[in-house]
Amino acid sequence: MTIRLAIVGLGKIARDQHLGAIAASAGIELVAVASRNAALDGIASFNDIDELLASNMEVDAVSLCTPPQGRFAQARAALLAGKHVMLEKPPGATLAEVYALEALAKARNVTLFATWHSREAAAVEPARALLAGRTIRSVAVEWKEDVRHWHPGQAWIWESGGLGVFDPGINALSIVTRILPEAFHLVRSDLFFPENRAAPIAATLSFKTGSGVPVEAEFDWRQTGLQTWDIRIETSEGPVVLTHGGSRLTVDGEPRIVEEDQEYRNLYRHFVSLVGDSRIDADFTPLVHVADAFMLGRRTAVEAFED
Template identity: 50%
Template structure:
């Protein structure tokens, strides 16, 4: 068992990381670091530095704090010689991740930038079906209710919080995994509440190979939530629904599987730790950065939780 420290005991840690670790055959949750959160029965510390100093036996760390401000924590972990797994998005900027990857190589530690939606049940099957097929068009619809999924989390609409791209980057992580050609941003429109710094909705046109794509992200979806990707090909339309857990192919009965995203992430992290290899993929984050760079920003009505 690999002794692991979990940093940032918030909603995502409680909902996903703690249960996955409780059932892991690879990791022993040895300690946590968080300003406010605790995990019952697990040693707790108020800072990453305190946890690392108190527990030299901890070999790996999983970092679940918001991306803004995460860089220094990640550096502390790497410079302490511990292997590091980063919750998505891995950092506030592309250059921060590149600096962390360089420092990990210098220190001889493992760095894993995770994209949990890539581990959804039918992602691999979708990628395999699209391989070698002509892509004609792509449509991404990622629409959810911020009040349901991020209640009171003002940081997500602050500068560096990504706004609607916090969930939207999940769709982009899937698209960059399953589509055979790279994605490049053509243009974008970001809707930013007048009292916030980050967008609450976005529309992006992009290119992949010779095809164009359209992504619509919305943080104000009520009723049924939408996490869908459709790909038109020379063999018909592929549709991934429910965040990648349902796959519809032309002329076939839809298939679905149970999502085991976080258990799969921790299994992958264990493989990387034991093989001493890093896994750093910046493509989803680069797409978001490109969209922010060229977007038409439109101010919309204020938003309050």
């Protein structure tokens, strides 16, 4: 059976990633779009998810590509209507709401898929397998990019619940929480807020594993030119380095994996599998770490940001 899918929110991420991945994925077909400001030729279009669900349109699942603020009501409406739900990252604006969605999906026996696209990068699973057999000494994360390039004119990302620099930073955390064999927790958080914004533009975080291994992270949205998405793990057996957002792996100084982006195709392939059995895949650990960063964060004001 082919899953009849609706996209809710036809913004930059939906156009850049979701549409192409859906078109290239077996077992799923885009049949509808719900968006206040956009439509697709040849596809049924609605102003919002409520209008979609109230229509006679036959839809099995929805992919929510809207900003995290306000997404809870959309996801809840879809789950109550018996639809399978795929959540673009971050899965929500608060921890309480995403756990409530997970409980509702279980009660309704439908799929809830909290996606972390960076976990689908080519080097992530090989790094996870490799690190399971090594002694880790330290981890250093450097995730620095140009917000004007990746999020032009997206005012919501600077509001409360929009996460600011943690929108890309949570991608790094999704990888680190996947590849490390030991859990870690936050011990220090320094957040840098533009004086005219409600969300941080940079963050410096210090974590420790249960056994005391340090995990340091630097997130910054002010980097122009070459972008940096690197994770460096020092082990007793030699260095393990993931670069280019997890698509490249170097082990002991030797390149192991260099692969182009297949992340969203992998997500939709997994979603098709989940829907087939009405299974839930909802790991909220990366969002927990972001919430902790705000709870422990020491705020420093920096110069105003103008898009």
